[in-house]
Amino acid sequence: MSRLRVVVLNAGALLGVLCVLVAAALWVTGSRPLVVQSDSMAPEIHAGDLLLARSIPAADLEVGDVVSVVDGSGVRVTHRIIEVSESGAERIVRLRGDANAVADPDAYTLSRAERVTWVLPGVGSAAAFVDSTPGRVTAIGIVAGCWLAVVLPRRRAPLHARPRRRRGIAPVLVGAALLLPAVLPGARAWAIFDDTATVATAPLAAHRVVAQGQPQCRNEGGLFGVGEYVRLTWPHVDVRYEYRWEARHTATGEVVRSGVVQPAGGRPGELELRSSVLDLGLGATTYDVVVHARLRAAPSWEAAGTTTQVRTSAVLLGLGVRCA
Amino acid sequence: MSRHRARRSGLLRAVLSLGLLVGVGVSGTMAYWTDQATVTTGQLAAGRLDLTLNGQLAGPGGSTTDTTFAVGDLVPGESFARAISVGNAGTVPLDYTAVSHTNGTLGPGLRWTVVAGGAASNAGSSANGDRTGTCTGGTTTFSSASAISANAAAPTPVVPARRPLAAGASETLCVIVRLDPSAPSSLQGATATATFVVNGVQRGAP
Numbered sequence: 001m002s003r004l005r006v007v008v009l010n011a012g013a014l015l016g017v018l019c020v021l022v023a024a025a026l027w028v029t030g031s032r033p034l035v036v037q038s039d040s041m042a043p044e045i046h047a048g049d050l051l052l053a054r055s056i057p058a059a060d061l062e063v064g065d066v067v068s069v070v071d072g073s074g075v076r077v078t079h080r081i082i083e084v085s086e087s088g089a090e091r092i093v094r095l096r097g098d099a100n101a102v103a104d105p106d107a108y109t110l111s112r113a114e115r116v117t118w119v120l121p122g123v124g125s126a127a128a129f130v131d132s133t134p135g136r137v138t139a140i141g142i143v144a145g146c147w148l149a150v151v152l153p154r155r156r157a158p159l160h161a162r163p164r165r166r167r168g169i170a171p172v173l174v175g176a177a178l179l180l181p182a183v184l185p186g187a188r189a190w191a192i193f194d195d196t197a198t199v200a201t202a203p204l205a206a207h208r209v210v211a212q213g214q215p216q217c218r219n220e221g222g223l224f225g226v227g228e229y230v231r232l233t234w235p236h237v238d239v240r241y242e243y244r245w246e247a248r249h250t251a252t253g254e255v256v257r258s259g260v261v262q263p264a265g266g267r268p269g270e271l272e273l274r275s276s277v278l279d280l281g282l283g284a285t286t287y288d289v290v291v292h293a294r295l296r297a298a299p300s301w302e303a304a305g306t307t308t309q310v311r312t313s314a315v316l317l318g319l320g321v322r323c324a
Numbered sequence: 325m326s327r328h329r330a331r332r333s334g335l336l337r338a339v340l341s342l343g344l345l346v347g348v349g350v351s352g353t354m355a356y357w358t359d360q361a362t363v364t365t366g367q368l369a370a371g372r373l374d375l376t377l378n379g380q381l382a383g384p385g386g387s388t389t390d391t392t393f394a395v396g397d398l399v400p401g402e403s404f405a406r407a408i409s410v411g412n413a414g415t416v417p418l419d420y421t422a423v424s425h426t427n428g429t430l431g432p433g434l435r436w437t438v439v440a441g442g443a444a445s446n447a448g449s450s451a452n453g454d455r456t457g458t459c460t461g462g463t464t465t466f467s468s469a470s471a472i473s474a475n476a477a478a479p480t481p482v483v484p485a486r487r488p489l490a491a492g493a494s495e496t497l498c499v500i501v502r503l504d505p506s507a508p509s510s511l512q513g514a515t516a517t518a519t520f521v522v523n524g525v526q527r528g529a530p
Contacts, residue, residue, distance in 0.1 A: 005334070009334050009337040009338065009341075010337065012337060012338065012340065012341025012344065013336070013337035013338075013340035013341055014340075015341065015343070015344050016340040016341040016342055016343025016344045017340050017343055018343070019343045019344050020343035038526065099384065101384075101385055101523070102523055139344040139345070140344075140345070142341060142344055143341045143342060143344050143345055146337060146338040146341035147338050147341075149334060149338065150334045150335050150338040194373065194418075194523060194524055194525040194526065195373050195374055195375040195384055195385065195414070195418075195523075195524050196375065196385055196521060196522065196523045196524070197375045197376065197377045197381040197385070197386055197387070197388075197521075197522050197524075198377075198381075198386070198387035198388070198519060198520065198521045198522070199377045199378065199387065199388050199389070199390050199393075199408055199519070199520050199522075200387065200388075200389045200390070200517055200518070200519040200520075201389070201390055201393040201394065201406075201501075201517050201518045201519075202389060202390065202391050202392075202393055202394035202517065203394060203396075203428075203515045203516070203517055204394065204395050204396075204398065204404075204430060204434065204501060204515065204516050204517065204518070205395070205396040205397065205398065205430070205513070205514070205515040206397075206398045206399075206430050206433065206503060206507070206511050206512060206513060206514050206515070207397045207398055207399045207453075207512065207513070208512040208513035209512060239451065239452060239453075240399060240451075240452065240453035295399050295400070295453070296453075297399050297400055297401050297402075297453055297505070298399060298400035298401070298505065298506075298507065298509075300508065300509045301399070301400065301509045301512055302509060
């Protein structure tokens, strides 16, 4: 029983001194203790740590300070300042957790701020316990136990008991100093915890229209030069394509006729040019026939054109067209 | 130790123990004063929040390339669909959002649709120039007739509203990329890549 009494008294004195010392230290320095809830400020601050924060004017804030603020929904956030801008005597800050890849979504307008000045690793769990109902019950229980230990009469020591060592208050105070971080009052801080992952696609590429091969020109039809015409033929290698053609007067560059050829699947591209198609000219007139491959789905997507020359000629009974 | 001294020492210690009441009082006061969110006793959530993409990137941060998210020889009007799997490999529920940007000269000609929870399917062939990608089911979170941002510093939100993911759960993001039917001829042969940045926050975070 007396051993228990000693333990209870020593524990009570020790813890009591502790609480008073810490409360005094906090009051003197104006610090607020905060219990960290998550790892968003890792590696400097981890869940379970205790932070000591001091209230300072917002004008003293600098980028890099760790501050604890309460947002609009009443949740406390403790993160590092990444941006400060002035708004009169107030400051608008943007925060980001060290372990977070993105900044907090909201900016905070502050006239004063709690700036973190100390980190006590691992102390937060003890502080959270003290702040809880079982912790308070334990504390009150210890105090009650101490007073009971004083009030209740002690057993008389037997005559031939071992001599007791002298116990004083000094070892208790030393123990209190050593156990200083063990019991601290605290409030809670919440730091947003997030993770960011990035995925990139492989290259996405657009088509490039490929020019058709140079058309072959064949002279067709006619009898003794009458009603001759030419047929241009080229391979149709892509079902997505159609072919725009134009016939230009070689000397002037003037476009005299144009059109679009849409070969059926498997068929080559074909263009027939007759004298009724081309303008009447005096004598032999040369024309450039330019053919461009292009996408049916997007006619502005064209390839470079091929040029084939044809010539009209005046013959006895009418004009004909011949390959140049 | 004499009985008298022992008794005085005990009394002194009992008096000192009253400091606990001060401590308790201070604790209670400060907790009330500073914090409005109540927390379960003794629980400090050192939980793990871990967002994965396509089953990869466990652990904080990270980036990967999806080599199957590739399409070539696009003609205007063609589209391609691909699902990206967003997973929660941590121990706490999270809410995620996503932003995206393109890189490359083809970027301005691409049009994007993002459907959360959709299944991707592709039809048509490049030979016929009629490929079409579709997302079936799910909720469309982004669809625009304009190109998305080409600036990594100011990406376009493609999942702007937070979507929940329980611990261990996953959701597909079905993405359709289309070459705009009126894309100009100057984009022939152009290429681009797109980057999706998915951000997960702990459930209940402001």
